Structure formats: structure tokens, C-alpha cells
Amino acid sequence: MAPSDDNPPNEQIGPEIAALSDVLLGVARGDFGVRANRDFTGSPTDVLAFLVNSMAEEVGDLVRQLHEERQELQRTRDQLLLAAKLTSLGELAAGVAHELNQPLTAIHMLVELLTARPNATIAESHGDLETLSEAARRMGRIVDSVRMFGRAAPLKMVPLAAPAAVQAALALLSEGLERQGVHAELRVEPALPKVMGDADRLQQVFINLLTNARDALSELPGQTPPELIIEIRSERDRVVYSFTDNGPGIPETIAQRIFDPFFTTKSVGIGMGLGLSLSHGIVREHAGVLRHEPAQPRGSRFIVELPKVGVSCRFGT
Ligand SMILES: Nc1ncnc2c1ncn2[C@@H]1O[C@H](COP(=O)(O)OP(=O)(O)O)[C@@H](O)[C@H]1O
Ligand SMILES: [Mg+2]
16 A cells, blocks of 8 residues: 555554564664664665664674673683692692691501401401591591692582581691691581582682781781681571681771782792782672671671572673
8 A cells, every 4th residue: 555644654664663673673672683684775764674683693793702701701711720739739739638637647647557467357447447547537538629629610600508618628728727726626516508609619708818828827917816716606697707817907998899809918939919819809709708807806797698499590791
């Protein structure tokens, strides 16, 4: 039907407007390949089609570029994560050797004891054999912790016992803390709910917080006994981990920068300044929060909050 003056544009420009809105709707839902047909007459609708088509193409290019840059950032972050892990593995090596030494010595002594009593029955040696196997289990746990830590696996969120990753981190560091004279105490509220998390990455966060506390406590003047209290408790829809040391604390001017990549107050070769920034990223991937507050009467407190299993949230962003 031909358009008339009193029943104008609908039928004539209806399909053209529909084509334009198809392009716009395509852009809105992330499909940048839709184009409006043009008649190349230079009419207002043709110009509009040209503009909408160019806009769709440009937005498409921009989105592709953003996506590539995001992937590149993710790759760089993964490399940083690995570099920081390798540095802490190096730092941990001495501690791990000590951790392993203790059960190893126990195993040596028990084996000597048992060989010195060749005629003892299994029943008579039961207690010693139990101690022997507990020492072997302890060595296994330490080796597992190192293996877990060294892995560069993709993010894998599963329900975890709330204290598990802290315990895995402590398995690698408690001996070193003890040697440094630090009184380290883990206080776990009974019947804690599980958290959704990636065990490897959470272990890395807690290793970072523990090594930072250890470093801070090594600067304490002689008369103050160094102390590190780790508390895990449940609060509303979250599990809250707090690491409180009575070290020198963090001056306010510095506190704003501690989560920045490469910010460190430690000497070259000791601090890379990546621990807190990476930990911050990891906790955010867990839809959680990592923050610092001064401890009373002195020292630092780092707090990690993670959602309980079953709480709906967006992970991995
Ligand atoms: N428990 C703490 N007590 C005092 N200062 C701390 C503590 N934890 C972190 N910091 C400060 O934050 C800085 C950044 O920490 P981090 O990102 O782990 O890097 P690094 O440990 O390699 O220096 C440290 O250099 C230190 O100044
Ligand atoms: Mg650190």
C-alpha cells in the first residue's frame, strides 16, 4: 500500500527503523555482527543506518580489544602469582627442611630402638609403631602442603573446612616461627561452617600473612615477647580470619599503599612487595574482603572475610 499524507511514515519507514533497532539490540546483547541494509541514497534513514552500522562495528572492535587486554592482564597476573610463589617457596625451603627434620629424627630414634629389641612382639612394640606412623603421617602432611603450594592450577572453588588452608600454611611456617621465639596461637571457634574456596590460593594468602607477621615480629625490641594470634570465627554469612601480631605496626602514611603491587619496606632480596596485592586479588576472586587495621595496644591485624558455603555470590571476578 502506498503511503498517504494522513497515514504517513509507519509503513514506509517501519522496516528501516526495525532494521536499525535490530542492530542496536544486537549490540546490547553482545552480537556486533548485525547490520542494517542501506540503499545509499543519502536519505536521513540511509545516513542513520550508516551511523548505526559504524557504531556497531566500532563497539565490536572496542569490546574485542578490551577482551584481549583482559586476557593479557590475566596472563600477567598468573605469571606474577607464580613468581611470588617461587619466591616464597625459596623463603620457605629452610623452614620446610626443619619441619621435616623433627619427625625424621623421631623415626630414626624409634627405628634404632626397635632394632635393638629384635625379639619384642608386635604387641609390645605397638606404642612405638604408632608414634612411628604418626611421624610418617606428619611428614606426608608437610610434603602435601609444599606440593599444594607449588601448583599453578586454575581456580577451583570447592567447599572447604574453614581452618584447612590456615592449617596447611601453618604446617610450613610454625617451626620457623617457633625458632624465632614467636608465640603463635590458633583459636578456632567450634562448629564453623565451610567456606567456598580454592585451597591452593587460600593457602598462599595465609602464607603471605604469616610471613609478613613473622618479618614484622623479627624487628621487635628484645623485651617484648613476639606474639601472633590467629582467630577464625563465624559472623553472619561469612567466616572471618584475623591475624594479629604485636609487631611495630604500620604507620598511617604507609598503610594506604601496602596493597599496591611492588610496594615494600623490606630490603632488596627480602621483599618483592607482591604478597598483599596478590592476596587481595585472590580474596576478591573468592568474593571476600582482605583488610588491615591497627592492633591494640600495638601491632597489625589483617582480616580475611570469606562467604560461607551456600551464600550466593559471584566468584572469580
Ligand atoms: N604484619 C605486618 N606488620 C607490619 N608491616 C606489614 C605487615 N604486613 C605487611 N606489612 C607492610 O606491607 C608491605 C607490603 O607487604 P607485601 O605486599 O607482603 O610485600 P613484602 O612482604 O614483599 O614487603 C611490607 O613491606 C610491610 O611494610
Ligand atoms: Mg609479604
